[in-house]
Amino acid sequence: MKKVFAINLFILLLAAGGAVAQTKKAPVKKASTGAAGGASAAKPSVAKGKVVYTTYCLSCHQADGGGVPNMNPPLIKTSYVLGDKTRLINILLKGLNDEIEINGATYSNPMPAHDFLKDDDIANVLSFVRSSFGNKASPVTAAEVKKLRDAAK
Template sequence: MNIKITGLLASFILLFNALHAQTKKQATGPTIAASITNGKVVYTNVCLPCHMADARGVQNMNPPLIKTTYVLGDKATLIKIVLHGFNEDVEINGQSFSNTMGAHDDLTDRQIADVLTYVRNSFGNKASAVKASEVLKARTSAKKQS
């Protein structure tokens, strides 16, 4: 009987550890690889028409997303651009871009985090991931200021 109880206890401990590890993984969000994969889908559906498949943008209209300070710089600024749009003339690599970007506040925090993580780690870019909690913070901050 002691062997049965010991086996049952060992099985319970293994199950508990597996469930705990899964819960911990869900709490921290998807891996960067999963975020990039999901972000590519969002990019294809939302960003590609203006910034193009190669992220080089459209001359004098939509800026490139390749190794620019907007993409690789401050994440909070980039998040705000996606959430609230962008309506400023901007010069990048000696070229001026002047098309208005609409707000994408209809996207979820996770979708914005994923697409920005994708852009910040694609097209030759290499930067830290964007977390959904960072998007939520920017979204909440904007609502408080309104």
């Protein structure tokens, strides 16, 4: 009897754990309201972009966007973030593993491609990054992402 109880408790805990994991992930799924892979007409959402950032970007680029010296580049006031949107979107779609220099410093870790993110998610997270950490630049739209994704096909 006791054993059964223990097993039940275990299953319950597992289920609870699963539920927690589910709720943790839910916001990201919600963030992509557009059709799978497609661009929606919705305006980019900085708030939804922050959720994407927290899930996929923060562990390397850090909560303050400052990156990690010698390893992961900062996202604060660099031309990579504030400049040409095409280059920026392509870094997300294709990744980046080149020697890049920002303010005299270099960074060793490769950035993996994030092409598994939907157009909306990429537009939202780039809009968040371009308007956070002291950055002030125009939003990125899902249509701009879609155009480059299609061009790369």
